Amino acid sequence: MPIDKKCPSCGGTMIFNPGWDSLLCQSCGHKEIIPELVSKIPVEEMDFLTAQNTASHNWGMEAKIVICGQCGAETVQNRLQLSGRCPFCGSTTVDAADPSKDIMAPNGVIPFKITEKRAQFIFKDWVKDRFLAPDKLAKDAELNKFYGIYVPLFTFDVLTENRYTGHYSSGNRTLFKSGKFKHQIDDFPVVASKQLASDKLLLSVVKDYWTREAKPYTPDALAGFPCEHYSIGLTEAWNSLGDDLKRYLEDEAYRQNPVTHLSGIQIATDYFNLRYKYLLVPVWINTFAYDGRNYIIVINGQTGKINGQWPKSFGTLMKKAVELFF
Numbered sequence: 001m002p003i004d005k006k007c008p009s010c011g012g013t014m015i016f017n018p019g020w021d022s023l024l025c026q027s028c029g030h031k032e033i034i035p036e037l038v039s040k041i042p043v044e045e046m047d048f049l050t051a052q053n054t055a056s057h058n059w060g061m062e063a064k065i066v067i068c069g070q071c072g073a074e075t076v077q078n079r080l081q082l083s084g085r086c087p088f089c090g091s092t093t094v095d096a097a098d099p100s101k102d103i104m105a106p107n108g109v110i111p112f113k114i115t116e117k118r119a120q121f122i123f124k125d126w127v128k129d130r131f132l133a134p135d136k137l138a139k140d141a142e143l144n145k146f147y148g149i150y151v152p153l154f155t156f157d158v159l160t161e162n163r164y165t166g167h168y169s170s171g172n173r174t175l176f177k178s179g180k181f182k183h184q185i186d187d188f189p190v191v192a193s194k195q196l197a198s199d200k201l202l203l204s205v206v207k208d209y210w211t212r213e214a215k216p217y218t219p220d221a222l223a224g225f226p227c228e229h230y231s232i233g234l235t236e237a238w239n240s241l242g243d244d245l246k247r248y249l250e251d252e253a254y255r256q257n258p259v260t261h262l263s264g265i266q267i268a269t270d271y272f273n274l275r276y277k278y279l280l281v282p283v284w285i286n287t288f289a290y291d292g293r294n295y296i297i298v299i300n301g302q303t304g305k306i307n308g309q310w311p312k313s314f315g316t317l318m319k320k321a322v323e324l325f326f
């Protein structure tokens with residue numbers, strides 16, 4: 001399936017239309033529903049152990065990896081790419097990656113629900129809540145410019161069998177307790193973008209998606225939008241979950257003993273039937289440079305949640321913005 005779908009009524013270029021699960025003609029406004037995005041078919045869960053052999057490499061389009069010459073972010077681009085600008089740092093210096101580089105294709109996508117216009121409103125509100133009198137800044141076109149990008153997210157399903165010990169107090173005695181339980185983990189997410197995962201503020205936005213609303217992958221959802229190539233691989237992503245999962249299961253052991261308020265929980269876990277989904281999730285991203293540093297603000301393209309980095313010397317920035325643009 002070619003990615004650059006032509007409009008059936010005027011021959012214009014059609015790109016993905018956030019919020020409408022459809023393609024939109026840039027010339028005449030003709031809309032076409034994307035069948036995969038309105039289907040009830042769930043995203044297939046893939047077997048982790050055989051991923052090397054079973055993962056799809058078919059993007060359904062001509063996909064190439066482009067590396068940013070400035071920040072090193074890797075994006076998967078297609079011929080319909082609207083701009084050669086790096087969504088993470090704004091640089092226009094891009095290098096082609098090694099063409100033999102293996103690009104595993106996603107098996108699901110969460111399409112953009114939030115439009116660019118909505119993203120700008122969310123940004124203005126956010127700025128307003130955080131700072132005094134930012135009206136002029138919020139009006140500034142450059143700072144309001146958001147770029148849409150799909151970011152890689154792995155989710156894991158796994159059956160756990162757990163043995164635990166812990167203690168609790170009864171009167172002035174300390175009593176010990178041990179137990180076993182099985183627990184099915186469902187859609188535990190790992191953001192596979194180093195750029196976004198390494199910053200707590202940004203991660204808080206791109207970790208929380210309603211993954212149950214993911215749809216089977218279709219290149220039509222990417223028409224006009226770049227996507228980031230994962231910089232954290234599948235195995236690395238699973239390995240990085242250790243502490244989070246442990247904490248989650250310790251909480252589960254605590255919940256299994258509602259009366260005793262167990263503490264000092266020690267837990268040993270066996271994992272079975274590990275499965276994953278490789279999803280592309282939508283993000284509106286805004287980068288700006290200030291004082292030789294890059295700042296990133298992100299908006300979750302499904303839920304509208306926003307967070308980001310901001311220079312400490314905000315007052316100075318505001319002055320600068322005012323000087324520059326008014």
Ligand SMILES: [Zn+2]
Binds near residue numbers: 008
């Ligand atoms: Zn048209």
Ligand SMILES: [Zn+2]
Binds near residue numbers: 068073088089
């Ligand atoms: Zn860059």
